[in-house]
Amino acid sequence: MPSTFTHEFNTPVYKGKSSFNTGLFIDGKFVDGQDGETIDVINPTNGKVITKVSAGTAKDVDIAVAAAQKAFDTVWGLNCAGAVRGKLLGKLADLMEEHADELAALEALDNGKTFGWAKNSDVVASVGCIRYYSGWADKHSGKVIETDENKLAYTRNEPIGVVGQIIPWNFPLMMLSWKLGPALATGCTIVLKPSEFTPLTALRMCELIQKAGFPPGVVNIVNGLGTTVGQAIAEHPKIEKVAFTGSTLVGRKIMEAAAKTNLKKVTLELGGKSPNIIFNDADLEQAVNWAVHGIFWNHGQACCAGSRIFVQEGIYQEFLTRFTEKAKSLKIGDPFEPDAYQGPQVSQTQYDRIMGYINSGKEQGAKLHLGGERHGNEGYFIKPTIFTDTKPNMKIVQEEIFGPVGVVIKFTDEDDIIRQANDTVYGLAAAVFTQNINQAIETAHRLHAGTVWINCANQLHPQIPFGGFKQSGIGRELGEYALANYSNVKAVHVNLGHKM
Ligand SMILES: NC(=O)C1=CN([C@@H]2O[C@H](COP(=O)(O)OP(=O)(O)OC[C@H]3O[C@@H](n4cnc5c(N)ncnc54)[C@H](O)[C@@H]3O)[C@@H](O)[C@H]2O)C=CC1
Ligand code: BAL
Numbered sequence: 422m423p424s425t426f427t428h429e430f431n432t433p434v435y436k437g438k439s440s441f442n443t444g445l446f447i448d449g450k451f452v453d454g455q456d457g458e459t460i461d462v463i464n465p466t467n468g469k470v471i472t473k474v475s476a477g478t479a480k481d482v483d484i485a486v487a488a489a490q491k492a493f494d495t496v497w498g499l500n501c502a503g504a505v506r507g508k509l510l511g512k513l514a515d516l517m518e519e520h521a522d523e524l525a526a527l528e529a530l531d532n533g534k535t536f537g538w539a540k541n542s543d544v545v546a547s548v549g550c551i552r553y554y555s556g557w558a559d560k561h562s563g564k565v566i567e568t569d570e571n572k573l574a575y576t577r578n579e580p581i582g583v584v585g586q587i588i589p590w591n592f593p594l595m596m597l598s599w600k601l602g603p604a605l606a607t608g609c610t611i612v613l614k615p616s617e618f619t620p621l622t623a624l625r626m627c628e629l630i631q632k633a634g635f636p637p638g639v640v641n642i643v644n645g646l647g648t649t650v651g652q653a654i655a656e657h658p659k660i661e662k663v664a665f666t667g668s669t670l671v672g673r674k675i676m677e678a679a680a681k682t683n684l685k686k687v688t689l690e691l692g693g694k695s696p697n698i699i700f701n702d703a704d705l706e707q708a709v710n711w712a713v714h715g716i717f718w719n720h721g722q723a724c725c726a727g728s729r730i731f732v733q734e735g736i737y738q739e740f741l742t743r744f745t746e747k748a749k750s751l752k753i754g755d756p757f758e759p760d761a762y763q764g765p766q767v768s769q770t771q772y773d774r775i776m777g778y779i780n781s782g783k784e785q786g787a788k789l790h791l792g793g794e795r796h797g798n799e800g801y802f803i804k805p806t807i808f809t810d811t812k813p814n815m816k817i818v819q820e821e822i823f824g825p826v827g828v829v830i831k832f833t834d835e836d837d838i839i840r841q842a843n844d845t846v847y848g849l850a851a852a853v854f855t856q857n858i859n860q861a862i863e864t865a866h867r868l869h870a871g872t873v874w875i876n877c878a879n880q881l882h883p884q885i886p887f888g889g890f891k892q893s894g895i896g897r898e899l900g901e902y903a904l905a906n907y908s909n910v911k912a913v914h915v916n917l918g919h920k921m
Contacts, residue, residue, distance in 0.1 A: 422453070423442055423443055423444025423445075423451045423452065423453050423475050424442070424443050424444075424472075424473070425440060425441065425442055425443065426439075426440065426441060426442075426443050426471075426472045426474075426621070426624075427439070427440040428440075428471075428472075428527075428530070430526045430530075430757075432526070432536070432757035433757060433758065433759050434536045434537065434757055434758075434759050435522050435523075435525070435526045435536055435757065437522060437523055437526065439523050439526065439527055439625065441624050441625050441627075441628055442624065442627070442628070443472060443473065443474040443475060443624060444474075444475045445475050445477050445481055445485070445641075445642070445643050445644060446624070446627040446630075446640070446641060446642040446643075447481065447484055447485045447488055447641045447643065448484075448485075448488035448491075448492075448637045448638045448641065449631065449636070449637025449638060450637070451627070452475075453475055454475045454476055454477045454478060454481050454645070455477075455478060455480040455481055455484070456478050456480070458475070458476040458477075458478070458645075459473040459474060459475055459476055460473065460474055460475075460476045460617050460620070460644065460645070460646070461473055462474055462531060462618075462619075462620060462621065463618075463768065463769075464530060464531075464533075464800075465532070465533035465764070465765040465766065465767050465768060465800055465801045466533055466755055466756060466764065466765050466799075466800045467799050467800050468769070468799060468800060468801070471530060471531065471621075472621075474620045474621075474624065474644050475644060476617070476644055476645040476646065476649075476650075477614075477643040477644060477645040477649070477650045478645065478649050478650065478653070479649060479650075479652075479653035481643050481645070481650070482612060482643055482650055482653035482654055482657060483653075483657075485612045485641035485643050486583055486612055486657055486659050486660060488637070488638035488641055489583040489610035489611060489612055489638055489639070489641055490582075490583050490610070490659060491638055492610045492636055492637065492638030492639045493580070493582055493583055493608075493609070493610040493638075496636040496638075496639070497580075497608060497609075497610050497636060497638075497639050498580045498582070498608045498609070498610070499579065499580070499608065501608065502559070503558040503559030503560070503561070503606075503608070504558065504559040506558040506559075506605060506606060506608060507555045507556065507557070507558030507559050507606070508555070509555075509605075509633050509634055509635055510551055510552070510554055510555030510558060510602070510605055510606060510633075511552065511555040512633040512634060513551050513555075513629060513630060513633040513635075514548050514551040514552035514555060516629040516632055516633055517544065517547060517548045517551065517626075517629060518548050520625070520629065521540060521544045521545075521548070522540060523625070524539075524544050524547075524594060524622055524625060524626075525539035525540035525543070525544050526539075526757075527621045527622050527625055528543055528544070528593060528594055528619075528621075528622050529756040529757060529764070530621070530756075531593070531618075531619045531620075531621040531622065532590060532591075532593060532618075532619050532767055533720070533756055533764040533765040533766065533767055533800075533801070534719060534720070534756060534764055535756045535757075535758075535761045535762065535763070535764050536756055536757050537759070537761075538718075538719070539756075543592055543594055543595050544594065546595050546598070546881060546883070547594045547595050547597070547598035548598075549882075549883050550595070550598040550599055550602045550883040550899070551598050551601065551602050552883075553602065553883035553884060554602030554603055554605065554606040554883070555606070557603070557606045557901070557904060558605070558606040558607075561578050561606065561607060561901075561904045561908065562578070563575055563576035563577040563578055563910070563911075564576055566912075570917070570918075571916065571917050571918040571919045572914060572915065572916060572917060572919070573914075573915040573917055574912065574913065574914050574915070575912075575913050575915075576910050576911065576912050576913070577910070577911045577913065578607065578904070578908040578909075578910060579608075579908060579909045579910075579911055580607045580608030580609045580907060580908060580909075581607075581609055581661045581662045581686065581907050581908060581909055582609060582610070582661040582662075583609070583610050583611075583612065583659060583660050583661060584604050584609045584610070584611055584612075584660065584661065584662045584663070584664065584907060585611075585612050585613075585614075585654035585655065585657065585660040585662070585663040585664070585685075586600040586601075586604070586611060586612070586613040586614070586654075586663070586664045586665075587613075587614045587647070587651050587654060587655070587663065587664070587665045587666070587667065587675070588600060588613065588614070588615055588616060588666055588667075589616050589666050589667045590616035590618040590619040590767050590768075591719060591722040591723060591724075591767070591823075592719070592723075593615060593616065593619040593620075593621075593622050593623065594622040594623075594626070596666050597613070597615065597622065597623055597626060599666075599898050599899060599903075600613060600664055600666075601613070601640065602883070602903075603898075603903035603904050603906065603907055604664075604907045605635075605639070605640070606904065606907075607904055607907040607908050609662075609907045610638060610639050610640075610641075611639065611640050611641060612641045612643060612654060612657075612660065613640070613641070613642050613643070614642075614643055614644065614645060614647075614650045614651050614654060615642065615644055617644065617645065617646050617647070618767055618768050619767065620644045623642050623644070624642070624644075626642075627640075627642055647667075647671060651671070652674070652678065655674065655675045655678035655679060655682075656678045656681070656682050657682070657683075657685075658682055658683045659683075660683075660685055661683075661685055661686065662685050662686040662687070662688075662906065662907065663675060663679060663685055663686075663687055663688075664687075664688045664690075664896075664898075664906060665687070665688070665689050665690070666689075666690040666691075666724075667691070668691065668692060669691040669692045669821075669892050669893075672689040672691045672894070675687060675689065676689070686906070687895060687896075688888075688894070688895055688896030688897075688898070688906050689894040689895045689896065690724065690887070690888055690889065690893075690894045690896075690898055691724070691847075691849075691889060691892065691893050691894045692724055692821040692823075692847055692849070692892070692893060693724045693725055693726065693728075693821060693847045693848075693849030693850060693889065693893050694728055694729060694818075694819065694820070694821055694845045694847045695715075695725055695726060695727050695728060695729065695847075695849055695850040695851055695852070695870070696727070696729045696730075696731055696838075696841070696842035696845075696851045696852075696868070696870075697711075697712055697715045697716070697727030697729065697730045697731065697851070697852045697854075697878060698731045698832075698838050698842060698851065698852065698853045698854065698864065699712065699730070699731065699732045699733065699736070699740060699854040699855075700733050700853075700854060700855035700857070700860060701733045701734075701735040701736050702855055702856050702857055702860075703736070703854035703855050703856065703876075704854070704856060704876070705736060705739065705740065705743065706743075707854070707876065708740065708854040709740065709743045709744050709747055710747070711852065711854065711876070711877055711878045712727060712730055712740075712744055712827075712854075712878070713744065713747045713748060713751070714878055714879060715727025715730070715852060715878035715879055716728055716730065716825065716826075716827040717748065717751060717762070717763060717805050717825050717827075718879050720763050720764065720765070720766055720803075720824065720825050721775075721822065721823060721824040721825040721826060721827075722766065722767060722771070722823050722824065723879060724821075724823075724849055724893070725849050725850035725872065725879055725881075725887075726823070726879070727827070727850075727851075727852050727878050727879070728821070728822060728826070728827055728828065729818065729827075729828055729830060729842070729845075730744070730827050730828065730829045730830065731830050731831075731832045731838055731841060731842060732829060732830070732831060732832070733831075733832055733833070733834075733838075734831050734832070734833055737829075737831050740829075741790070741809065741829055744807070744829065745790065745791050745807060748791055748792075748805040748807060749791065749805070751763055751805055753796045753797075753802055753804065753805075763802075763805070763825065764802070765800040765801040765802045766801040766802070766803055766824060767801070768801065769801060771801065771823065771824065772801035772803065774822075774823070774824075775803055775822055775823070775824030775825075775826060776795075776803070778816060778817055778820070778822045778824070778826060779793045779803075779806060779817075779826060781815075781816045781817060782808050782811075782815065782816070782817040782826075782828075785812070785815045785816065785817070786810075786812070786815075787808040787809070787810055787811045787812075787815055787817060787828070788808065788809045788810040789806070789808060790807040790808060790809045790829070791804075791805065791806060791807040792804035792805050792806035792807065792825070792826075793806045803824055803825055803826075804825070805825045806824075806825055806826040806827070807826075807827055807828075807829060808826070808827070808828045808829070809828070809829050809830075811828045811830060813841070813844060818830070819845065819846075821847070835860070835863070835864060835867075838864070839864070839867045839868070842868055843867075843868065843869045845891075846891055846892045847889065847891060847892055847893045848869045848870050848871060848889050848890025848891035848892075848893050849870060849871055849872070849888075849889040849890075849893035849894070850870050850871065850872040850873070850874070850879075851865075851868045851870040851872070851873045851874070852873070852874040852875075852877065852878040853865055853868075853873060853874070853875050853876075854875075854876055855876075861875045861876070862875075869890045869891060870889075870890055871886075871887065871888045871889045871890050871893065871894075871897070872885075872887060881899070882899070883899055883900070884899070884900050885899060885900055886898070886899050886900040886901075886902040886903070887899045887900075888902075
């Protein structure tokens, strides 16, 4: 019998109890994994074990896929009207909203992000995403295509079938919502693997999914390791599509597994090294505020983080002074402290990885301008860190650090910044700060990035597609675009009079 996790939150910002099952959620029920394995869930604020959750294996993925296939063939997919799917998604959004504080508290406990950000950003965005796709469920229509008077031709968007989804730990609830929303709206059934570092909100969501009334087998959540459950999803011959968010390294493995097995469709949302470009004529105060948000939001654990901050030479020194002051003022602390801006990094592994990058920056000759060290004596806290005097080939300039570490680099003019900004294997996002609209738009169009923010940064809306150029990924999530990831287009030709 899988266990129940019960936690009493008695914090300055949230008091309340959370209690839910920690098993694998397959065919509408919580079950133990076939091998009875568990994973320790660690609190990144102090490094202690919060609880254990069931860990699946390839055998559990097989069982989950069978349940998802049965649901697809009987109660979901083409057997369930879009309006009904939309109503269930709407109910789920309402339930998430009702449990917003609890979901935010679990996210803060498990991931280390602050309760305030979890509640006002992650949960709000997650509810918004599910609600947005509830509206799409009965509107993703095909079209009639004119050819000649002897033919009626039309397309249908049919759900792909059973889909696999593998999500990371940086926005556990939000990534879950980005994945569930479009797949459920289009009528697919799901086998989803949360990150082994942050399984708690996904488990809490299972009960909300049950309560909303989704039929058993429509959503199956199989916790476990990437190398077992993740790999089994990527290789599974009955999974028709896999959507992955995570490292570029694993993204390659997913594509390889898909290519070697059933050529399942693949969408990938991977790494980034986003340029944040500040021209001489920018509103400096706003540019500083957004640049801080760009790199330090979510402790730098965002694929779209503005980690390369390019400042035009005329305002470089003034920007650096103000940016440093603002970064210094960010309050680091326990995620449940009311005024904490930044909590711990998610895990010891990530802490070590980030400190490794900080050391490489120093070793390769960059100037450590701010931070670069641990905060406090326990947990995985790293102070906001700024490097200057970098060279283009340094690891801290080229590679995704995924922590609170920014590099500030000077540029001369538009051609110089376009060359520097596009000098990366990634192409996820970019931000441009200027009060000259022509400059802003021209720069935006010359950047190789899936998203360009003008006079803002890290803005994500369920209506607006998100995804990468180059090695930042394949396909788009969010918006109408994401529906295509989960649909097969069928063209139907009706002969109205052609004779053979
Ligand atoms: N694009 C994004 O939003 C994210 C990017 N990253 C990047 O990846 C770096 C490493 O973080 P990790 O947690 O190690 O990322 P990761 O790519 O290993 O983990 C993401 C997900 O993939 C799963 N996974 C791992 N190996 C797998 C495999 N062989 N087959 C299928 N699934 C597998 C994991 O269990 C997790 O659910 C970070 O420092 C950051 O640079 C990490 C998380 C999110
Ligand atoms: N992976 C989606 C959002 C982000 O990490 O920035």
